[in-house]
Each structure stands twice: as structure tokens, then as C-alpha cells.
Amino acid sequence: MYQHRKFIYPYFLLGDCSFEKKVYIIISSYYLIVMKFSKKFKLQLMLLSVIILLGNSFYINGSLRTSSTNLLYDYPLGDNQYLESVAISSDGFYIAATCYTVDSMHSIENAKVYLFNNSLPQLDNPTWNYLTSNSLYNVDISANGSSIAVGGGDDDRNVYFFDYLNPVPEWNYPTGGWVYDTWISDDGNYIAAASGANEVFLFNKTGSSPFWEASTDGLALRVEASSNVDYIVVTDNAHKLYLFNKSSSLPEWTFSFSLDMSTALSMSDDGNYFVSGGEAIYLFNKNSSTPIWTYSTSDYVRSVRITPDGNYIVAGCWNNRVYFFSRLTSTPLWSYQTGGEIAAVDISDNGEYIVAQSDDNYVYLFNNASSNPVWSYRLDGVDTGDYDYELGISSDGKFIVAGGRHYIYVFGHDLEIPLRTLLPGYNLVVVIGITSIFTIVIIYRKRTRK
Numbered sequence: 001m002y003q004h005r006k007f008i009y010p011y012f013l014l015g016d017c018s019f020e021k022k023v024y025i026i027i028s029s030y031y032l033i034v035m036k037f038s039k040k041f042k043l044q045l046m047l048l049s050v051i052i053l054l055g056n057s058f059y060i061n062g063s064l065r066t067s068s069t070n071l072l073y074d075y076p077l078g079d080n081q082y083l084e085s086v087a088i089s090s091d092g093f094y095i096a097a098t099c100y101t102v103d104s105m106h107s108i109e110n111a112k113v114y115l116f117n118n119s120l121p122q123l124d125n126p127t128w129n130y131l132t133s134n135s136l137y138n139v140d141i142s143a144n145g146s147s148i149a150v151g152g153g154d155d156d157r158n159v160y161f162f163d164y165l166n167p168v169p170e171w172n173y174p175t176g177g178w179v180y181d182t183w184i185s186d187d188g189n190y191i192a193a194a195s196g197a198n199e200v201f202l203f204n205k206t207g208s209s210p211f212w213e214a215s216t217d218g219l220a221l222r223v224e225a226s227s228n229v230d231y232i233v234v235t236d237n238a239h240k241l242y243l244f245n246k247s248s249s250l251p252e253w254t255f256s257f258s259l260d261m262s263t264a265l266s267m268s269d270d271g272n273y274f275v276s277g278g279e280a281i282y283l284f285n286k287n288s289s290t291p292i293w294t295y296s297t298s299d300y301v302r303s304v305r306i307t308p309d310g311n312y313i314v315a316g317c318w319n320n321r322v323y324f325f326s327r328l329t330s331t332p333l334w335s336y337q338t339g340g341e342i343a344a345v346d347i348s349d350n351g352e353y354i355v356a357q358s359d360d361n362y363v364y365l366f367n368n369a370s371s372n373p374v375w376s377y378r379l380d381g382v383d384t385g386d387y388d389y390e391l392g393i394s395s396d397g398k399f400i401v402a403g404g405r406h407y408i409y410v411f412g413h414d415l416e417i418p419l420r421t422l423l424p425g426y427n428l429v430v431v432i433g434i435t436s437i438f439t440i441v442i443i444y445r446k447r448t449r450k
Contacts, residue, residue, distance in 0.1 A: 071377065073124035075116070075408040083403040084111070085389030087141040087148075090186070090349075092399025093119040094145025094164060095392075097408050098136040111136040113150055115164060118399065118410065128167035132156060138389050140184045147188025147205055151179030159193045161205060171208035175201060180387075181222045186269075190229045194220035200234045202246060214249040216242060221263055226271030227308075231286055233274050235262040241276055243286060253289040255282075263387055264303050268310035273327065277301025281315045283327065293330035295323070303345045303388035312351030312368070316342025316388070322356045324368060334371035338364065344388035353397030353413070357382055357390060363402045365413065381405030 077083060077099050084098040095116040103109045113130040116123070134156030140149045148162040150169075158172040159179055177196030184191050191203040196219040202212040218238030225232045232244040239261045242251040257278040264277030273292075276282045281295040281304060299318035306313050306327075313325040318341045323332045340359030347354050354366040361381055364373045381404055383390055390403030400411040 070412055072118070072410045072412045074404075074410075075114075075124050075126070077406050077408070079406060081112075081406060083383070083390060083405065083408060084136060085138045086392055086401045086403045086408060087139045088392035088394055088399060088401045089141050089145035090143035090395040091145070092394030092396075093117060094141060095401050095408070095410065096139045096141045096148045096150075097401075097403065098139045098150060100135045108135050108154060110134070111156070113139065113148070113160075113162065114408070115148065115162075115167075116408075116410070117145075123410070127164075130162070130167050130169070136160075137179060138182055138387070140182050142184050142188030143186035143395070144188065147184055147191075149182040149184040149191045149193075151182040151193060153178045153180075157195070157197075159191065159201070159203065161191060161203070161208075170205070173201070173203065173208045173210070175199065177219065180220065183223050183225055185225070185229060186227055190225070192223045192225050192229070192232060194223040194234060196220070198236070200232065200244075202229060202232065212246050212249065214242075214244055214251070216240070218261075221261065222265040224265050224267035224274060226267060227269040228271075231267070231271035233265060233267055233276075235265055235276060237261045239278075241265075241282075241284075243284075243289075252286075255284070255289045255291075260300060262301075264301055264315070266304050266306045266313075268306055269308040270310070273306060273310035275304045275306045275313050275315075277304045277315060277317075281313070281323065281325075283313065283325075283330075292327075295325070295330045295332070297321070297323075299341075302342055305345055305347045307347055307351045308349050312347060314345045314347045314354050314356075316345040316356055318342070320358070322354070322364070322366070324354060324366070324371075333368070336364070336366065336371040336373065338362065343382050344391035346391050346393045348393055348397035349395040350397075353393060355391060355393045355400050355402075357388075357402055361404075363391070363400070363409070363411075365400065365411075377402075377409070377411070379404035379409060380407050 081099050081101045086097045088095050097114045100111040101109045111132050114126045115128050117127045135154045136150050137153035138151045146164050150160040152158045157177055158174050160169045160172045163170055175195035175197055179193050179195055181194040189205050193201045198216050200214050200220045200223055201210040203210050216236040217240055218236035220234055220236050222235045229246055234242045239257040241255040243253055244251050259279040262276045262278040267274040272286055274284050281301050282291045283293050284291055297317045301315055301317050303316040311327050315323045321335050321337050323335045325332055338358035338360055342356055342358055344357045352368055356364045361379050362376045365375045367374055392401045398413050402409045
């Protein structure tokens with residue numbers, strides 16, 4: 001496990017010190033009490049008080065106050081447990097993850113959903129986990145972390161909905177096929193699911209039956225929706241992309257990819273723009289099945305993300321490259337080549353920070369102004385599948401979650417987290433108590449010697 005760095009901070013530099021001032025006044029009163037004693041005794045008492053106060057002034061910071069990116073924790077799943085997917089809330093405080101366990105015959109034995117709360121003192125302890133007897137393929141979490149949607153794979157072909165306070169699903173729904181993708185709205189009120197039964201579903205969080213569903217020509221692979229779920233975009237393995245309006249189960253239009261099916265999809269919050277991948281990167285406006293622009297790559301486009309306002313796009317390809325675009329042009333603002341195929345990409349809401357995970361086992365952080373990584377970190381391995389479920393960044397770019405092979409990694413960027421004292425919660429009481437005891441002992445010894 002990663003060992004947190006240690007930093008030392010003087011206690012008197014903290015801004016919120018009204019209670020501390022009271023303590024200093026109390027301790028200072030000891031000096032007034034003993035003014036009538038000898039100079040030697042006063043020096044002894046002052047030296048003792050200074051030692052105690054300075055001892056209490058040193059802090060060991062379990063989290064980091066930093067202007068760079070640091071690993072906050074890595075959570076080990078176990079040698080026979082493999083990470084499947086991760087998702088992060090908008091503020092970065094909540095992280096959901098799914099993993100599966102294999103037996104000695106390398107068959108799936110069970111699967112788990114984890115929820116972590118990064119606002120708690122013990123960061124690397126899951127708030128809860130939920131165990132099932134089959135695999136759980138993907139996960140999504142609402143912007144405020146209150147709601148979680150999970151899609152089952154293999155023999156578990158259900159959509160699960162969790163409230164973050166409860167480790168037991170509020171409901172689940174059998175889709176009839178492998179749930180290849182789930183999506184949840186920012187407020188957690190709506191859930192979408194793409195099913196291998198050639199169906200796409202919309203749910204309200206209050207009920208387990210879909211209020212809308214539509215058919216696709218092939219296995220529904222990816223699904224995204226606008227924040228108010230008026231528009232839903234879907235891809236399938238019949239090499240098609242569909243735009244739906246929730247007022248109808250018939251698509252408003254479809255687009256056919258010429259060579260490859262698309263397993264990469266992302267939509268802006270208002271539904272006006274969405275980007276997909278396949279043999280190229282495609283940017284669409286909801287009003288037309290003709291792409292606004294297309295950018296051809298030398299290999300399969302594995303992962304794409306568009307910012308909520310639709311202004312910036314990041315894409316990752318099997319040609320080992322990360323691409324960063326403005327919506328206004330098909331020419332990349334920059335690209336960067338890693339040592340392996342790009343497994344996943346994500347971008348902060350304002351487009352300032354870009355994160356990418358590569359099959360070279362590294363996760364990379366970029367600032368949008370440069371193709372040179374701000375930072376990179378080697379993971380214990382990455383999933384080599386065709387989906388990009390193992391990476392996420394918070395809306396402000398300050399938290400990053402990445403899935404390794406057997407670990408969940410959580411990073412902090414430009415964080416400022418409250419410090420922890422050597423004696424948390426009781427340090428000032430201890431200072432007063434120790435100072436008082438030693439003062440009484442010294443006075444008593446001084447008097448008995450007379």
C-alpha cells in the first residue's frame with residue numbers, strides 16, 4: 001500500500017484559532033501564579049510549557065496540501081478479484097466500483113459493488129459493499145453521489161439501482177440481455193440501460209419498471225442521455241448510432257458506421273452535441289445525422305468524452321494516442337502518444353484537465369494547454385477489454401479514480417484537505433492537563449524543600 005508523505009506544520013499558523021487563544025491565555029496564567037518564585041523555577045516552568053506547546057504544534061498530514069497530483073490511496077481487491085468499472089461523483093467525494101472474483105478454474109465466482117466516501121477521515125475504507133453471485137459489468141453514479149446504477153453481465157442481466165445510504169439495491173430489473181452500459185442523470189432521478197437483448201431502457205429511480213424502451217438492430221452497446229433525458233443516443237453492434245426522443249420509441253434518425261461498431265459514446269448535458277468513435281471520431285449535432293466533422297485515426301477509437309457544455313472533446317485510440325479537440329474544428333489542438341493502446345479517457349467539466357489510461361499500465365494527467373503530461377503514475381495493470389469503464393475525473397479535476405488490475409487508485413490534484421493533529425480532538429485538553437500537573441508537581445517540590 002502507498003504510504004502517505006509526512007509534512008510538519010506549526011500549530012500557530014492555522015487560521016481558525018479562537019479556542020487556541022483561550023488555551024494560551026489559560027497557560028499564560030500559570031506564569032502569573034508563580035511569579036513570586038525563584039528565577040530558576042520560572043525558567044524551568046517556561047521551558048516545560050514551551051516543549052509541550054511545540055510538541056503539540058507538529059502535525060502529520062495524512063492527506064496532502066499540494067499543487068501537484070498525488071495518490072491519496074490505493075485499495076487492494078485481492079489477487080483473485082479483478083476490477084471491472086469505476087465512477088466518480090461531480091465533487092469527487094463519492095466513488096463507486098465493481099469487481100468480480102474468479103475461482104481456481106478461472107470462472108466467475110461472485111461480484112461486488114463498492115462505495116467509497118473521500119470526505120471521511122479514513123479514505124481507503126469502503127462505506128459499504130454489495131455481493132452478488134454473478135458478474136457486474138459497469139457502474140455509474142449521480143453528480144451528487146446519492147444514486148448509483150449498475151449493469152450486470154454474464155448470467156446476471158439486471159439493472160440495479162442503489163441509494164448511497166443503503167448497501168442493498170432499491171430495485172433491480174431483468175433486461176433479458178447482458179447490460180453493456182448504464183447511465184444515470186446528474187440528479188440521480190433517471191437511469192438508462194443498454195441491453196444485449198437489442199433494447200434500450202429508461203427508468204425513474206422510484207420504480208423498477210421502465211417508463212420508456214426502444215429497440216435497436218443489434219446488441220445495444222452504449223447509451224448516453226441529456227440531463228433532462230429528452231434525448232437519448234445509443235450505439236449497437238450492427239454498426240449503428242441512434243438518436244431517440246423519449247416521447248417516442250422510434251429513432252429520430254440513425255447513422256451507420258462504415259467499418260466498425262462504436263463502443264465509445266458521450267453526450268453534452270443539453271443533448272445538442274454528442275461524439276462517438278469507431279474507425280474515426282465523429283461529432284454530431286442532434287438536428288442532423290450528418291456529422292459536423294469527422295477525424296480519421298489510424299486505428300480503432302476506444303474512448304471519447306465531451307464536456308457538459310459541448311465545447312471540448314477528448315478521445316483515446318488503439319494507435320496509442322490521446323487527442324484533444326475544440327468542438328469548432330476537426331483538427332486536434334494536440335495529441336500525445338503513450339506506450340500502449342488508450343484504454344480510457346475523461347475530461348473535467350471546464351475542459352481544463354484531461355486524464356487518460358493506457359495499456360502501458362500508466363494513467364496520465366494533462367492540462368488542456370499542452371500535450372506534455374503534468375503527471376503520470378504506474379498502475380498494477382489495466383483491463384485490456386474494449387470498454388472504457390475504469391477511469392473518472394471530478395468536475396473540477398481535483399479527484400481522479402483509476403482502475404488497475406487488482407487495485408482501485410484515487411488521486412488528488414491541487415487539494416487542500418484539513419490537517420490532522422498528533423492528538424486529534426483532545427490535543428489541547430492534553431496540553432492543559434499536562435502543564436497543570438507538572439506545574440503542581442514543581443510547586444509542591446519547591447515548597448517541600450524549604
